[in-house]
Amino acid sequence: MPKHYRPAGKKKEGNAARYMTRSQALKHLQVNLNLFRRLCIVKGIFPREPKKKVKGNHHTYYHVKDIAFLQHEPLLEKFREIKTYQKKVKKAKAKKNEELARLLLTRQPTYKLDRLIRERYPTFIDALRDLDDCLTMVHLFAVLPASDRENLEVKRVHNCRRLSHEWQAYISRNHALRKVFVSVKGIYYQAELEGQKITWLTPHAIQQVFTNDVDFSVLLTFLEFYETLLAFINFKLYHSLNVKYPPILDSRLEALAADLYALSRYIDASSRGMTVEPKVDASSSSQSNDCEESELRLAQLQHQLPSSEPGALMHIVADNNKEVEEDEETRVCKSLFKDLKFFLSREVPRESLLFVIPAFGGMVSWEGEGAPFKEDDESITHHIIDKPSAGHLYLSREYVQPQWIYDCVNARIILPTEKYLVGRIPPPHLSPFVDNESEGYVPDYAETIKRLQAAARNEVLPLPGVGKEDLEDPQNLLYAGVISRAEEAEAATIKKKMATLEKQYHEELKMEVKVKGSNAVVSPVVAEGSEGEESVDDATKQRIAREDADTSTVMMSRKKRKLYEAMKIGKDKKKESVERIIRRKKELNATQE
């Protein structure tokens, strides 16, 4: 066929030549709609919106090159093969030849998505960058009920569960978790891995339902791809820890639905096993490559670990984290809950807390079998409880609500527990994803936390004049909470010192303000003298600044200028919304009083 040949009716250029509708694409590829959808999802090809919709607004358009890309996909052939094979099975069944049908079903052709993952994500970073959706989906399907109607098998739900736990175990072992936000929709987590911020959403511990406005077959296709992707990512991550990937778990813990704990123990065991295993081999003297036997040995190894030590993660931290270079933040995260022991009551969200607490270096146990330590352990420092009142109280520990953990994590300090005690309504749970400075509006509790953070820093490096409130302020009671009880007496003296220093600072501030005020008053009236000079300077400066802005807008390219103007409009909007919030708050306060 000559190069210039163009079939009759085919357009040469423009949108008509560059885009084709979905039905045209189906015809071109000779596949049915279902298969086409699957291919598109797996291959990462999505519809586009051409500038000019040649066939009308009610069609879906694909780029011609996208379709050509699909056409050369080897998976397409594979899918066709599977289809023909299904026909064979169907035929055998129709002929009542059950034997043949069964035989055929055992030998079904399968396909793999490894190559596609490599193609779509050429580097590991690329894959991490696109992990948000994947993680959310896998976490969601881990809690969905298996259903015949939706074609969701138990096996897949379990796989999702396993993958999500593996991911969480890695994140928590590497202390990569940064932010947690409990919303109505679910719990948002943000982790930082290789410089990439990965955000995902996990559902609350309640039954998820199937709704009618969701096409589950599409979601399942996405899930299929995401399962493969996450498995490869987990593989890579676990191998970076020198841990065998498909982890073999303690079946006892697995049965008790404590997969996450089992996983952390597994990681611990196998990273220790690097040194321990040769000894075991020598003693047993029977070297067997049998898979089952090694599995058994691993399980035994895990049992050899002292079960009273729940902080399997802590061990690794102590043992072999030296070679891993850490940044500042990881160090902070690692040591947040250091030396603290937590116990979870029955009614708190266990899965989430079991993930979060070890991620910040704490030791945790729960009510139930297989737990690392019991409730009556004397060394427990915090008991997480979500009931109006606790039954039996131990004096050695503090009873707090689960929100305390999340707030501590977001603030990166141990917050005082007074406000979170049992039976009280805790302070509002603030979103860590909102940048208060850029938003322009800071909630009261955020300010309190900020002050506490500053105070915590002061403990190490005492600097006067951070707090600006009087000591009689009720919020200052929280200062005391930051400092442990034993040091309270010391704290009192420190407080006194701080108070004097603060007063000094305040006076200085007042002086400054006075001076500035006089400046502001005097300058417009008097145009001479030192202050007058200053004001003139200010005016010229302002003018220069304005001119600068003008010239810069002139100098900017058209695109940049537009962007700049768009930014300005956005800023104005934000300011407006902040003002609205403040106004509303005032009104609220007014109505309450």
Added chain:
Amino acid sequence: MGKAKTSRKGKKAWRANISTEDIEDFYEKATKDALSGGNLSAAPSEDLFHVEKSHDLPVKRKIEKHRERVLRCDSILKKNPFVVAVSSSKPKLKKSKKTIVTESKTSKQVQKNDGDDSVMVDLWGDDSKGELESNPRKVSKITSIIPAVEIEPPGCSYNPTTESHQDVLAKAVAQEMQKVYKTELGPAPVPLTIDADEINEDERYFLDVDDVNEDEDDGDVENEVSEAGNKLPRKTKRVTRVELNKRTRQKALRKKETKEKYKKKISNEIDSLSNIIEEIAQEDEDKQNKHLRKVIAKQDVLKIRPPRLGKHKFEAPPVQVLLTEEMTGSLRKLKACCTLARDRFKSLEKRGILVPSKNIRRN
């Protein structure tokens, strides 16, 4: 049934009727065996087959030997290390590389396929290769600027501050009210039943008759009007030569006048050139402003709404926020969202990955 009729007359005839096939077969077999060297079935297998145990290689076939022979011209070149053989054509470096790569790929694939599904490999084991290996086609990965996991505003926290909660609640209410207003302002649906008395059969006939009469009346009137109209324009005067001349003169005059007017206008415009330039500048500015507004509006819309991909528009899911009486501050009593699957689905639609559709399941 009687016996087959055979003649029993003489010995010769009797002999002809007896089959000697078995005897003949035996003789045939015997001669065959004798020729081939003994009965095969009786012979032991060691006699029939023997195991080749010698290690020396079989003699190469003649053709292969022939192939191995080096041509004289080549042998001459080979002997001299300084002479480089000139290939007949320039090898295409690029192409050869490609073929090698594909070969290695396919071999790898085969190996992978042979392995079980559970066998995992480090996909990104050699990241450097990932960069070198150019994608067959750059797939535009980012379909929209909307992130995959959108973080809810702080008011959607399970225990929000009052202000932010009010803010989000107001938005949710606005969303709901918009729906209400839409249904209110839209055309009223056709009622399925009407409260009215049933019409008798006789009356029904009359109804029809009335209509017909009126129709006919209307038709008559229209006919009359149209007839009157037809008669009027038929009256036309003949145009005389004088009149024609007059018309041409007037036409020329008008043309001249318009020309003069145009000249005057142009001179006026030249006088007020500065004004015009100003006007043009202003027009340009207006145009630019309009364009700018359009662009910004489009960007804003893209942030909250995907491009229109199919027949149906994207409909945002309702905001998941607690009502004021549901705010308890306890994680245990939280009335959480249980339709996360829908949230995921809507997110896919919002990012322009899926085409929004209505009535996914009709049952």
